[in-house]
Amino acid sequence: MSVATARAHVNIALAKYWGKRNAALNLPAVPSLSAGIEDLWTEAEVEFGPFAQDSLEIDGAPAEPGELDRVVRFFDLLRERAGTALRGRVRSHSHFPRAAGLASSASAFAALAMAGAAALDLGYGSAQLSALARRGSGSAARSVYGGYVEIGVSDEDDLAAVRVATAAHLPLDVAIVVASDQKKSVSSRRAMTSSAQTSPYYAAWVEGAPKAVVGIREALLARDFAALAERSERNCLAMHAVTFANDPPVVFFSGLTLQVVHCVRELRAGGVPAFFTIDAGPNVVVFFEPDARDAVAGALSKLGGTLRFSKVGGEPTLQ
Ligand code: PMV
Numbered sequence: 100m101s102v103a104t105a106r107a108h109v110n111i112a113l114a115k116y117w118g119k120r121n122a123a124l125n126l127p128a129v130p131s132l133s134a135g136i137e138d139l140w141t142e143a144e145v146e147f148g149p150f151a152q153d154s155l156e157i158d159g160a161p162a163e164p165g166e167l168d169r170v171v172r173f174f175d176l177l178r179e180r181a182g183t184a185l186r187g188r189v190r191s192h193s194h195f196p197r198a199a200g201l202a203s204s205a206s207a208f209a210a211l212a213m214a215g216a217a218a219l220d221l222g223y224g225s226a227q228l229s230a231l232a233r234r235g236s237g238s239a240a241r242s243v244y245g246g247y248v249e250i251g252v253s254d255e256d257d258l259a260a261v262r263v264a265t266a267a268h269l270p271l272d273v274a275i276v277v278a279s280d281q282k283k284s285v286s287s288r289r290a291m292t293s294s295a296q297t298s299p300y301y302a303a304w305v306e307g308a309p310k311a312v313v314g315i316r317e318a319l320l321a322r323d324f325a326a327l328a329e330r331s332e333r334n335c336l337a338m339h340a341v342t343f344a345n346d347p348p349v350v351f352f353s354g355l356t357l358q359v360v361h362c363v364r365e366l367r368a369g370g371v372p373a374f375f376t377i378d379a380g381p382n383v384v385v386f387f388e389p390d391a392r393d394a395v396a397g398a399l400s401k402l403g404g405t406l407r408f409s410k411v412g413g414e415p416t417l418q
Pocket residue numbers: 110111112114115116117131202204205236237238239287288378379
């Protein structure tokens with residue numbers, strides 16, 4: 100086969116990946132745990148052939164040089180593993196605003212890893228695909244599975260994510276408050292590096308992360324929504340506290356981000372089972388029990404931004 104198409108979904112971390120242990124191999128400094136999102140995905144068609152150079156088309160338009168460079172580096176790795184000099188041609192489509200903090204690199208590199216490995220007949224299983232996707236983007240390692248997925252820490256290049264629970268174990272709905280569909284001003288990669296180099300809170304974050312992930316995993320496995328909510332929100336705010344103290348400081352929140360944070364906390368204080376999380380951008384993802392849909396939609400729709408609803412899921416597919 101020299102052409103293959105894969106669809107991989109966005110995942111949103113309940114326990115965040117923030118910091119690298121090894122930048123060359125893209126190994127995370129902390130474990131993380133995420134939920135796949137059913138209706139947000141990237142589909143990538145990858146073809147390898149005797150082309151003059153690698154090319155990347157995103158939503159019908161040629162990619163920006165920076166985006167292409169990342170894919171070329173990723174394809175260099177694929178070529179090395181397959182022992183080929185063939186060049187790759189990618190056509191990809193995403194179903195969400197790109198680079199606006201909705202973890203588009205996760206779905207994109209997971210789809211590229213799956214389609215690329217298939218196009219080059221590498222014969223990879225899920226663990227190898229996850230480790231390969233990780234080289235493109237740390238969070239992408241988790242998008243090789245749907246449902247609830249965790250990745251630990253290791254010094255080895257075969258570090259891969261594992262599925263902790265299916266979506267059916269704890270079926271949650273999500274509301275995504277798109278506070279901005281603009282490209283974010285600081286990439287997660289740069290902000291993460293700056294945190295490690297300049298934030299006085301980075302060491303405490305790395306030290307506390309293993310225990311935080313265990314707490315979130317245990318709450319998930321016990322279907323203890325209240326504990327999952329408290330622990331996930333705290334982990335998210337701790338990550339953002341680290342970036343606030345970067346030099347120069349990085350504030351991913353907009354005014355609307357904070358309004359949503361307060362709104363969700365008030366909802367939960369009033370008995371509505373919902374909690375928020377925020378990645379490296381202003382958008383907020385609200386997880387809630389399906390019965391709480393009316394209460395969540397009613398409260399969030401008063402705040403502004405664009406609201407999208409989905410649910411935890413997101414099994415990737417390969418054609
Ligand atoms: O995979 P990257 O390099 O885009 O980093 C993702 C970082 C966060 O989205 C903020 C957290 C996470 O675990 O997904």
